[in-house]
Amino acid sequence: PVPIPWGKVVAAYPGGSPDMPISSSRVGGFTNELRHTYGVRIADSPEDVAEASDLVFILATDGRTHPALFRSVSGYGKPVFLDKPCAVSASDAQEMFAVAAETGVRVFASSAFRYADGLVNALNSIREAGERVKTCSVRYSLQIQETQGRYFWYGIHGAEMLLTILGRGVRGVAASSNAGKDGVRGGQDE
Secondary structure, X not given: OOOOOOOOOOEEOOOOOOOOHHHHOOHHHHHHHHHHHOOOEEOOOHHHHHHHOOOEEEOXXXXXXXXXXXXXXXXXXXXXXXXXXXXXXXXHHHHHHHHHHHHOOOEEEOOHHHHOHHHHHHHHHHHHOOOOOOEEEEEEEOOOOOOOOOOOOOHHHHHHHHHHHHOOOEEEEEEEXXXXXXXXXXXXXX
């Protein structure tokens, strides 16, 4: 875990998806590390985590589990962060945001790439110079997880970087793939 001076992880719930090795093979190690290295209480349910916490992070690698996990904690009124992939379908994402609206829960989902130092510093330099990016291409390495959908899994990183660079007013987006490297290109309204 990354140290946050004003925050402390007080509880965690180990999930895991047996049909997704990148998930199931790592849950035990993460659980052990949290419990023994960081002294985090391992809870019996997501609800126990929500009850013990001021905010909830849904970090399950498997986006298919996010709607049920979100529903299980949304009644506690705590802000919720949904890690990548937020969901594996637009309808699942819409459902979670509808539940958030009904319950008044603040929810945030994002790719960490949006906050990459290199990207943020470059954009700050461009803005400080009074310039504006009108079109750009973003390339990224693609890792595919069969259960997650191509652009919901790692594709979100390219989409988030594109949105971060162009901001509001994106007029069009095109996606391309070549030998395991995907790219997205977008243009902005004048």
